[in-house]
Amino acid sequence: MWSPRAGIRRLTDLPLKGYMDQCIFCRIIERRVPARIVFEDDEIVAFEDTRPQAPIHTLIVPRKHLTSLKDATPDDAPLLGRLLMVAAQLARERGLEPKGYRTVINTGSWAGQSVFHLHLHLLGGRVFRWPPG
Numbered sequence: 001m002w003s004p005r006a007g008i009r010r011l012t013d014l015p016l017k018g019y020m021d022q023c024i025f026c027r028i029i030e031r032r033v034p035a036r037i038v039f040e041d042d043e044i045v046a047f048e049d050t051r052p053q054a055p056i057h058t059l060i061v062p063r064k065h066l067t068s069l070k071d072a073t074p075d076d077a078p079l080l081g082r083l084l085m086v087a088a089q090l091a092r093e094r095g096l097e098p099k100g101y102r103t104v105i106n107t108g109s110w111a112g113q114s115v116f117h118l119h120l121h122l123l124g125g126r127v128f129r130w131p132p133g
């Protein structure tokens with residue numbers, strides 16, 4: 001549990017408001033940091049990844065700051081479903097359906113999560129291996 005006296009060792013030790021001020025995806029959503037936004041509505045913003053791992057690499061991000069999937073509650077189920085539906089729509093619009101595409105959520109350090117604002121990766125335009133690295 002965070003307390004002022006315990007000190008801040010990691011960004012995630014900040015109280016939620018302070019963390020959101022620093023969170024790169026919150027800053028993109030608030031248009032305080034530029035990004036190539038390809039979709040947005042009242043709940044979701046999607047933008048191109050700055051370090052694409054495939055010819056198409058888009059991040060689908062809820063406006064609500066959830067640190068990762070492990071912090072989602074049953075109340076978030078409709079929002080999580082909508083993330084997938086937006087990914088499917090973007091994949092369809094970009095012509096990815098015939099060959100297929102990959103959707104990924106990294107959760108925690110072993111999975112390689114590097115931005116602690118829940119997001120869904122949409123990757124397409126090349127062959128993907130299984131199991132993933």
Ligand code: 5GP
Nearest residue numbers: 024035047048049050051106112113114115
């Ligand atoms: P994660 O590793 O947390 O699953 O994915 C985070 C993704 O966010 C990475 O693919 C990384 O390239 C991307 N990313 C990190 N910082 C920025 C940024 O400032 N802008 C954009 N558009 N993508 C970012």
Ligand code: ZN
Nearest residue numbers: 023026065117
């Ligand atoms: Zn955030």
